Amino acid sequence: MKGVLVWSILSAGCALAVTPLSSVKRVTNLPIVANKFIVEVDSTSDIPTKRSNPHDALYESLRKRAIGFKVDREFNTQGLFVGAALTLSDAQDVAQIQSTTGVKSIRPVRAFDRPKPVKVQVVKGPDDPALPPDSESTHVITGVDKLHAQGITGAGIKIGILDTGIDYTHPTLGGAFGPGNKVIGGFDLVGDDYDGTNTPVPDPDPLDQCAGHGTHVAGIIGANPDNAFNISGVAFQASLSAYRVFGCVGFVTDDVLVDALLLGFNEGQDILTLSLGGADGWTESVSAVVASRIAATGKVVTIAAGNDGASGAWYTSSPGNGIDVISVASLDNTVVPLQTAQVHGVTHDPIIYQDTFPLPINDTRPIFATSTDPTVVDDACNPLPDSTPDLSGFVVIVRRGTCTFVQKLGNVAAKGAKVTLIYDNGSGFGAIDTGAFVASFIQAADGEFLVQQFASGQNVSLSFPQSGGLIQFPDPAGGLISSFTSYGPSNDFFFKPAVAAPGGNILSTLPVNLGLFGIESGTSMATPFVAGSAALLFQAKGTSAAVGRSARTLFETTAQRVPSTHTDGDPLQTLTQQGAGLINVFNAIHTTTIVSPGELILNDTAHFKGTQQFTVRNAGSSAKTYTLRHIPAGTAVTVTPGTIFPADGPVPLSTDFASVSLSTSKFTLAPGKTQTVTARFTPPAAADPSTFPVFSGFIQIASGTEQVQVSYLGLKASLKDKQVIDNTDFFFGVPTPVLTDPNGEVQTSPRNYSFLASDFPTLIFRLAFGSPKVVVDLVSPTINFKPTLNTRALGDTHGSFFSFPHRVKTGSFAQVPTLGTVFELDFTSRNNDDPNDNGFNTVAIDPPTFANGTTIPNGQYRLLLRALRVTGDPTNEADFESFLSPIIGVNAP
Ligand SMILES: *[C@@H]1O[C@H](CO)[C@@H](O)[C@H](O)[C@H]1NC(C)=O
Ligand SMILES: *[C@@H]1O[C@H](CO)[C@@H](O)[C@H](O)[C@H]1NC(C)=O
Ligand SMILES: *[C@@H]1O[C@H](CO)[C@@H](O)[C@H](O)[C@H]1NC(C)=O
Ligand SMILES: *[C@@H]1O[C@H](CO)[C@@H](O)[C@H](O)[C@H]1NC(C)=O
Ligand SMILES: *[C@@H]1O[C@H](CO)[C@@H](O)[C@H](O)[C@H]1NC(C)=O
Ligand SMILES: *[C@@H]1O[C@H](CO)[C@@H](O)[C@H](O)[C@H]1NC(C)=O
Ligand SMILES: *[C@@H]1O[C@H](CO)[C@@H](O)[C@H](O)[C@H]1NC(C)=O
Numbered sequence: 001m002k003g004v005l006v007w008s009i010l011s012a013g014c015a016l017a018v019t020p021l022s023s024v025k026r027v028t029n030l031p032i033v034a035n036k037f038i039v040e041v042d043s044t045s046d047i048p049t050k051r052s053n054p055h056d057a058l059y060e061s062l063r064k065r066a067i068g069f070k071v072d073r074e075f076n077t078q079g080l081f082v083g084a085a086l087t088l089s090d091a092q093d094v095a096q097i098q099s100t101t102g103v104k105s106i107r108p109v110r111a112f113d114r115p116k117p118v119k120v121q122v123v124k125g126p127d128d129p130a131l132p133p134d135s136e137s138t139h140v141i142t143g144v145d146k147l148h149a150q151g152i153t154g155a156g157i158k159i160g161i162l163d164t165g166i167d168y169t170h171p172t173l174g175g176a177f178g179p180g181n182k183v184i185g186g187f188d189l190v191g192d193d194y195d196g197t198n199t200p201v202p203d204p205d206p207l208d209q210c211a212g213h214g215t216h217v218a219g220i221i222g223a224n225p226d227n228a229f230n231i232s233g234v235a236f237q238a239s240l241s242a243y244r245v246f247g248c249v250g251f252v253t254d255d256v257l258v259d260a261l262l263l264g265f266n267e268g269q270d271i272l273t274l275s276l277g278g279a280d281g282w283t284e285s286v287s288a289v290v291a292s293r294i295a296a297t298g299k300v301v302t303i304a305a306g307n308d309g310a311s312g313a314w315y316t317s318s319p320g321n322g323i324d325v326i327s328v329a330s331l332d333n334t335v336v337p338l339q340t341a342q343v344h345g346v347t348h349d350p351i352i353y354q355d356t357f358p359l360p361i362n363d364t365r366p367i368f369a370t371s372t373d374p375t376v377v378d379d380a381c382n383p384l385p386d387s388t389p390d391l392s393g394f395v396v397i398v399r400r401g402t403c404t405f406v407q408k409l410g411n412v413a414a415k416g417a418k419v420t421l422i423y424d425n426g427s428g429f430g431a432i433d434t435g436a437f438v439a440s441f442i443q444a445a446d447g448e449f450l451v452q453q454f455a456s457g458q459n460v461s462l463s464f465p466q467s468g469g470l471i472q473f474p475d476p477a478g479g480l481i482s483s484f485t486s487y488g489p490s491n492d493f494f495f496k497p498a499v500a501a502p503g504g505n506i507l508s509t510l511p512v513n514l515g516l517f518g519i520e521s522g523t524s525m526a527t528p529f530v531a532g533s534a535a536l537l538f539q540a541k542g543t544s545a546a547v548g549r550s551a552r553t554l555f556e557t558t559a560q561r562v563p564s565t566h567t568d569g570d571p572l573q574t575l576t577q578q579g580a581g582l583i584n585v586f587n588a589i590h591t592t593t594i595v596s597p598g599e600l601i602l603n604d605t606a607h608f609k610g611t612q613q614f615t616v617r618n619a620g621s622s623a624k625t626y627t628l629r630h631i632p633a634g635t636a637v638t639v640t641p642g643t644i645f646p647a648d649g650p651v652p653l654s655t656d657f658a659s660v661s662l663s664t665s666k667f668t669l670a671p672g673k674t675q676t677v678t679a680r681f682t683p684p685a686a687a688d689p690s691t692f693p694v695f696s697g698f699i700q701i702a703s704g705t706e707q708v709q710v711s712y713l714g715l716k717a718s719l720k721d722k723q724v725i726d727n728t729d730f731f732f733g734v735p736t737p738v739l740t741d742p743n744g745e746v747q748t749s750p751r752n753y754s755f756l757a758s759d760f761p762t763l764i765f766r767l768a769f770g771s772p773k774v775v776v777d778l779v780s781p782t783i784n785f786k787p788t789l790n791t792r793a794l795g796d797t798h799g800s801f802f803s804f805p806h807r808v809k810t811g812s813f814a815q816v817p818t819l820g821t822v823f824e825l826d827f828t829s830r831n832n833d834d835p836n837d838n839g840f841n842t843v844a845i846d847p848p849t850f851a852n853g854t855t856i857p858n859g860q861y862r863l864l865l866r867a868l869r870v871t872g873d874p875t876n877e878a879d880f881e882s883f884l885s886p887i888i889g890v891n892a893p
Contacts, residue, residue, distance in 0.1 A: 018733040019835040021764070022744030025842070031278060032825065033253055035091050036072065036109035038286045040083035042102050054082055054102070061100050067093045073255050077262045080297070081290050085109065085255035090852035092821060107286045108826070109254045110318070111196055112278045137333065138502035138529065143586025144234050147536050152589070154235025154535035157543065159221060159271045160186070160264035161528070162257065163214030165206040165244035167511035172227040173218055173240075177205070182222055185267065186242035189260050195250025206242035209511045214242060216520050217275050219509030221532040231507055231517075234532025234585075235539075241269060245276075252276065257287040257319065261301075265294050270543050273531035274303045275524035279311070279838060280318035281491045281770035282827040292322035298545025300534040300552075301325040304523040305497035305579075306486030311832040312646040313487040313576055313638035313694065314770065316496040326534075326552045327496045329485040330503025330526040331562065331582050334478030339440075340469045341421075345460045346453055352473060353421060353440040354431050356505075356519055360438065361395075361419050364463040368394035370412060372455035374448040377425075378402035380411045392416035395462045397450050400425040400441075409437040421462075423447020475504075481562055481578045483650055485523055487636070488576045489694065491770040491870050495599045495713055497579040499555045500562060501529035530555070533585040540589045556580035556598035557708045558587035561698060564634050564653055571634030571655050575696035578633075580711045592620030595701060595708050602681055602714030605689070606871065610681045614710050616701055618669035624703040625668040628677065631709075632657035632697035635684055639692040644723045644768045645730065648833065656684040658695040658714065681714060689717035719870040725881045726766035726831070727789040731840060737765035737789070737865055737883045750781075750860070752889030753848075760846040761888050763863055767830045767841070773868040776823040776843060778850070779884075781860040783817060787882040820850040822863065848890050858890050 043054045055074055062069055068089030075081050083104075088094070097106050139145040147153075166183050169175060174182030191201035192210060208214045222240050225232035243260040245252045257274075264272045272294065283292070295301040305327045306317030320327035339358050340350035353359070368391055370380045381403035396417040398408050405422055412420050420439040422432065423446060432441045453460040477483065482504050488496035503526030510518040534551050541547045559581035564573040572578075580598060593616060600612040618624050634653025639646055663678035679699060687693035693716050698709040729735045739747045742758045753759050763776065779785070823843050832838050845863075848856040863885040872879030 019731055019839065020744075021732050021734065021738070021740055021746065023835075031111050033109040033111060035088050036085065036253070036255070037088060037094060037097075037106050038083060038085050038109060038255060038258065039097060039106045040081060040104040042104050043078055043082040055084055057102060058084065058100070061102070062097065065096055065100070067096060073259055075258060075262055077266060080265065080293050081258065081262060085258075092850065092852035107284065110278070110280070110285050110287075111251045111253050112257065112276055112287070112318070113251050138506065139234070142501065142529070142533070142582065143584045144533065144536070146586045147540075147589065148232070152536050152540050154238030154532060154539055157235065157238045157271065157535040157538045158184070158241065158269045159235070159238050159273060159531055159535055160241045160243055160267070160269035161214060161218055161221070162243045162245050162260045162264070162272065162274045163217050163276070164211035164246045165208030165214045166218045166240065166242040167208045167215045167509075168242070169207070170215065170509050170512055170516065172223045172509050173215070174224070177207075182224070182240055183218070184239040184241055186244070187263060188244040189256055189263075190245060190247050190252070192248050194247030196252055197250065200256060206244040208242070208244065209513050210248035211246060212510050212514045213275070213524065214244070215511045216508045216518065217273070217524065217528045218242070220506060220525060220528040221273070221535070223509055234529055235535035238532065238535040241267065254285060254287045258290050261287065261290050261294060265299065269299065270538050270548070271300045271302070271531050271534050273528050274301070274319060275527045277304050277306055277317035277320050279306060279308050279315050279486070279829050279832070280321055281314060281316055281829040282318070282772075283321045283323050283490055283492055283494055284827040285318040285321070288319040288322035288325075291319045292324040295322065295324035296549070298548035300531070300538075300548050302328055302527050302531040302534065304527045305329045307484040307522050308486040308832070309482070309484045309577065309649040311486070311834075312648050313636055313651050314489070314491060314646055314830060315486055315832065316488045316490045317486050321490050321494065321496055323494055326498045326530055326555070327579070328523055328527040328530045329497040329500035329577060329579050330482035330521075330523045331500045332475055332477045332480055332482045332504040333502060334475060336473050336475045336505055338471055338473040340465070340471055342463045342465060343460065344463065346458055348449065350469070351442055351446045351462070352471060353442050354429065355440050358466050358469055359419060359440055359464045361464040362466065364461045365393060365395045365419070366459065366461040367397050367450055367454055369397040369451045369454040371399065372451060374399065374451045376401075380408040383411055384415050388415045390416045392418050396420040397447060397454065398422045399447060399451075400427065405432050405439070406435040406437070409434060409439050413437060421447070423450070476566075479562070480565070481573050482521070482523075485577055487574070487649060487651055489713060491719070493601060493603050493715070495575070495579070495601055495711070497577070498552055499530065499559050499579045500582045501526040501533070503529070530583060533583060533588070536585055537589055553596055553598035554588040554591070555583045556711060557595045558591050559583050559709070561631065561709075571653050572631070572697070574634050574636040574651065574653060574694065575711055575713055576636050576694050577651070580709070591706065591708060592618070593624070593626075593701065593703060593706055593708050594619050595710055598710060600679065600710055600712040602712060604715040604717060604719045604871070605683070606718035606720060608714070612679050612681070612712070613676055614679070615674050615676050616669065617674040618671055621671050623668055623670050626666065626675075626701050626703045628662055628665045629700045629702070630660045630662075630697065631700050632695070635687055636694040636696070637691045638694055639690070639722075641688065641691050644726065644728065646769070646830065654687065654693070656687045656693070657697065658682060658684050660699065662699070679712075681712065683714060683716035687716045689721070692717045692722060720872055720879065722769045722870060723881065724767055724769045724771045724867045724869050725789055725865070725883065726768045727883075731766055731833075732764075736840070737763060739763055739863065739885045739888065747886050747888075750887035750889065752891040755846065755848050755890070755892045760844060760848070762845065763843045763865065763885065765841055765865060765883070766839070767828060767867065770830045770870060771828050771867040772826060772870065772872070773874055774825045774828050775821060775866050777818040777864045777866075778820050778822055778856060778861050779818050779864045781862050781887045783862065783864075783884070785864070785884060787864070787884040789881055789883045818864070819861065820854075820856075823851055845888075848892060856890050858892055860887055860889050862887055
């Protein structure tokens with residue numbers, strides 16, 4: 001997944017307002033693996049065959065139907081998932097397979113990004129003075145320290161980690177592999193060379209010595225406290241197993257994840273944790289489904305919520321979307337350990353710079369400013385003038401702005417610079433990407449001071465103390481949800497993320513050859529924290545299925561509400577980003593008030609479930625009097641007013657709250673007694689449905705100092721009203737969808753293509769919202785059909801509205817003259833604003849074939865793109881949006 005760290009400014013440059021169409025690579029860029037599918041079969045069905053093996057039965061019936069396929073992987077966990085990953089010769093056979101007796105489902109194989117840490121800082125040694133003095137602060141804010149004090153450390157609990165493997169040779173992770181060690185087992189499902197596109201080469205040894213991510217995750221759960229750095233894992237006596245699903249580079253596909261999930265389940269893991277995923281928006285991906293089923297059996301499955309917070313709401317990550325899994329948000333620490341430089345030659349306070357560890361500079365060096373103008377906007381963006389001296393003996397001072405940090409650093413390095421400080425231009429002080437250069441980031445005022453001293457000829461120099469320079473710099477966002485946390489809900493309105501845990505600036509283990517210890521940030525770091533917390537719960541309450549099934553509700557109902565800002569009067573953060581709040585593991589285990597369910601999902605206005613019930617049970621030993629109170633959170637204005645686009649994160653909040661009437665707001669319960677409460681919700685009165693406002697909040701149930709809560713989430717709009725296909729010029733400067741020619745120009749009139757070399761058309765479309773079904777069909781050029789979108793470019797005849805039947809034949813629609821499907825994608829995520837990451841979809845008609853690989857005969861055609869709206873009926877053509885392309889001639893030699 002994308003690792004966008006809140007505390008990180010990835011680039012000083014800014015995104016282009018409009019992306020040139022000609023810059024678009026004319027290849028298909030969807031996150032699915034072509035022609036690969038996972039088929040689930042009903043193992044108990046009476047497939048019409050004498051064979052008892054459900055796999056053989058499947059293959060035999062596919063062969064009978066003359067379906068070409070290759071088996072990539074078989075799954076056979078009765079009661080959980082029986083099926084196979086297949087490569088089909090013809091993707092269009094999906095419909096036939098779906099209707100095969102005994103086939104429960106067929107889903108495409110999705111690819112999931114590897115977790116990408118933004119900045120890994122390696123700790124240099126046990127005496128490194130830069131170490132955060134309270135490495136256990138994350139344990140304190142979640143009550144983990146109190147559980148450790150009670151001897152609850154995860155002993156006897158088995159946790160499977162699906163990641164890049166674990167460097168079990170690390171002394172803090174036990175130093176060895178196999179039964180009797182901390183890392184008791186696991187498996188490498190892929191091998192070092194696997195990158196998501198090639199064939200995995202499994203082996204039994206899940207050692208991680210090239211990536212490091214899984215080793216960091218493992219330390220958050222299991223670091224032994226007897227290490228030189230005095231850190232410990234949340235559940236440091238738990239037994240770990242490493243299921244390695246990433247090679248040294250690249251991504252992982254669903255079929256590997258499903259295999260790893262089932263392996264972990266079959267090897268008896270109590271908990272499975274996955275710090276990985278990709279923006280998806282739906283609960284349907286096969287790994288999400290299998291993860292959810294494992295959770296439903298009473299195991300705990302924790303999965304990262306994703307680091308796509310900048311993309312706004314309705315952009316949840318899978319497999320974290322799995323209905324019964326715990327999707328985990330990240331919370332920022334309150335302080336960040338930073339270094340200081342000493343100023344010589346003039347009186348000035350030490351200058352704070354953005355590093356946890358000192359820059360490796362021993363001596364005192366004079367400063368050199370590349371510009372004496374402290375307001376320069378493009379400092380060092382171009383090669384420095386010939387008159388520039390050799391900079392190797394200086395600390396070079398450069399102002400932020402216009403080009404990337406790395407570009408500036410490259411230009412000063414060309415003049416010999418060995419150490420550079422870039423000062424802020426007022427955009428914000430945070431960690432920066434300095435590439436391989438020795439450089440750091442300082443605040444605007446400090447930089448302006450240094451430049452003024454340099455300009456006035458003062459002899460100012462700097463030194464970088466190698467010890468004693470550490471300060472605790474208050475993180476202005478500390479204690480808040482990390483802004484990189486992806487926002488929910490899912491398009492099918494599930495409560496994602498579920499809870500938050502500390503995920504920013506976490507010191508943990510790194511592979512021995514990568515430096516032993518380091519600091520990383522992301523929902524990747526928050527996720528193992530919850531896995532470890534679940535181990536503490538299992539140790540305290542036993543590993544029964546009932547405990548496992550109650551885990552998410554216990555964490556949610558005892559969590560701590562998180563505000564949206566530190567400004568008094570601002571609302572609580574929307575539950576679409578904080579879930580039920582920051583977990584308190586001590587309270588989850590020791591609460592004597594049990595509330596269920598933890599989530600009240602009100603859904604959209606068309607499917608509104610405004611009346612909800614929950615129960616409150618006094619599990620204590622004395623009578624308790626409870627007082628109930630509604631505590632709303634900010635209403636997320638998820639779509640920018642006047643547009644069809646989801647608002648970028650941080651998603652704007654309004655104080656237009658829902659109202660709730662409770663059947664009782666005060667009652668007394670004797671020990672062991674339960675009260676049922678009915679809550680009737682009314683959506684926020686003034687919220688504008690065209691902004692798709694998601695309202696959320698809590699009902700607090702308090703007795704003395706004990707406080708528990710239920711969370712609610714609803715939408716004051718109907719999702720079927722949400723436009724799906726982007727028909728604006730927002731992204732490319734011309735309204736999409738478009739068909740582009742080999743020059744990257746929009747085709748506006750009939751055109752013939754030879755399909756030689758690059759002479760083929762490419763369909764480019766954007767989804768402003770997720771869609772359950774996107775289909776591209778080839779149709780007759782004279783089709784009598786009025787698309788719903790962008791008829792402007794047609795230029796030639798099109799008739800009045802004509803109903804299409806969907807391929808799910810209901811007989812209620814007229815027969816359609818489509819000539820064949822070119823492409824179909826179910827349960828698709830929306831796009832975002834980033835041209836380099838899921839900004840748009842391209843479908844290259846290259847070579848000119850149908851989805852089944854059959855060549856399209858020479859002739860004149862149009863492409864018909866259709867996308868179903870969320871909650872739309874796939875058999876009702878009116879629930880689809882459509883775009884009809886100009887005429888394309890297939891004129892292949
Ligand atoms: C190490 O951690 C323990 C508690 O976990 C604490 O009591 C002790 O003071 C710490 N030692 C150092 C050197 O920070
Ligand atoms: C800093 O000084 C120490 C001891 O004098 C030396 O070992 C080390 O190499 C020096 N480091 C740099 C970056 O010059
Ligand atoms: C600082 O530089 C960045 C990157 O060029 C730019 O986006 C931003 O507008 C600048 N900020 C100010 C306050 O000038
Ligand atoms: C500048 O300061 C440095 C260190 O403080 C000193 O070694 C040097 O002699 C000074 N140079 C001048 C010209 O004052
Ligand atoms: C919300 O309603 C839609 C439409 O009925 C349904 O498909 C979806 O599952 C519902 N979501 C939840 C969480 O119940
Ligand atoms: C495309 O080719 C067809 C058949 O060769 C021809 O009739 C038609 O005029 C051509 N169209 C264009 C726009 O060149
Ligand atoms: C592939 O699909 C096209 C269009 O639906 C159809 O005409 C053709 O017969 C199919 N080819 C095969 C081999 O089934």
